Amino acid sequence: MSAEHVLKIGILEGDDIGHEVVPASVKTAKAAAQMAGQKIEWVDVPIGRKALDDHGHTMPDGTLETLKTLDGWILGPIGHREYPKVPEAINPHPILRKTFDLFANVRPTRSFPDIGCLHDDIDLVIVRENNEGFQPDRNVVMGSGEFRPTHDVTISVRVITTEGSAKVARAAFEIARSRKKRLTLVHKNTVYKLGCGMFVDTCYEVAKDFPDVVVDEVIVDTMAMRLVRDPQSFDTVVTTNMFGDILTDEAAGLVGGLGMAPGLCIGRGAIAMAQATHGSAPDIAGKDIANPFAMIESTRMLFDWLGHNRGLPAALSMSNIMKRGIDAALASPDTRTPDICGTASQSQMVQGILDGMKS
């Protein structure tokens, strides 16, 4: 594909700090695209509380159709817990991930100097299954995977399938292959003999196609402990949905908190969705202090993925330019937000990234 290929990228701001960190991400991506010669058509797609106020629904009619025309999009955090209790106020996450079969949530954790990391040398990526597991809004076709047959009994259903496990395992093996060729399976098949058992067995089936990747296993509770004590001993990790959700927040805590936790939701190759690990952080919204790293880095990951996936050198070049800017900003307290030992506002950090991209 030629460098002239135009990428169509959606902008879905989401809620609260999403109205700050998503525009910041678009700003840095636009600057990098101009420097790299990557043409991008940006498409605003209303979603979340603002969409409810403006269009009467948190995911207005036509949203999925519009997204189907895109190469990927940047999704800001969704603060659905604060939505009014009306049928039009839904949480769009499960619908987006399901509709586009975004079964793997790729969440890297990396140390940077002087930002308050608990270890200086962490560089791992957790690949979290995204569409089944314990998440009751994702693991059934109709109804909910959680129900209350009597007032004092609640049943939560966890769904594990060979297909879902194989898809996320394959994605994780491919990532492991592109890194240090080591993949750790995290599970608890000592207790969940059938569910985690199926996940682990399926991962080993997929492993046959990746003889160059060394596989090991860690039980999830041990993993929670080892992530704190020796996170350097992990490279690529794959796990089921809920375990991945918890472990990625724990991993973020090792390297400066949720502002340092980016993510990319991927499927079989059609599109990808940049989505940071953090929520909409209403406590800091509108104060120009939210750390934009997680969303900007998620955006960089999107262009890196598109560059590899579509064979677009200019998109890869964008990714490199953004990385240069991010690294430069993170290197000085003057261009870091307070959560990562800095003195800058969010806008100053974004400016630091833009300046760093040019250097």
Ligand code: ATP
């Ligand atoms: P969700 O369940 O939707 O993921 P959450 O309950 O984990 O959300 P968040 O909204 O992620 O909550 O916020 C948790 C804490 O982390 C809050 O104190 C918030 O201010 C902080 N936080 C989240 N994102 C950022 C960020 N980008 N920069 C700085 N602090 C952040």
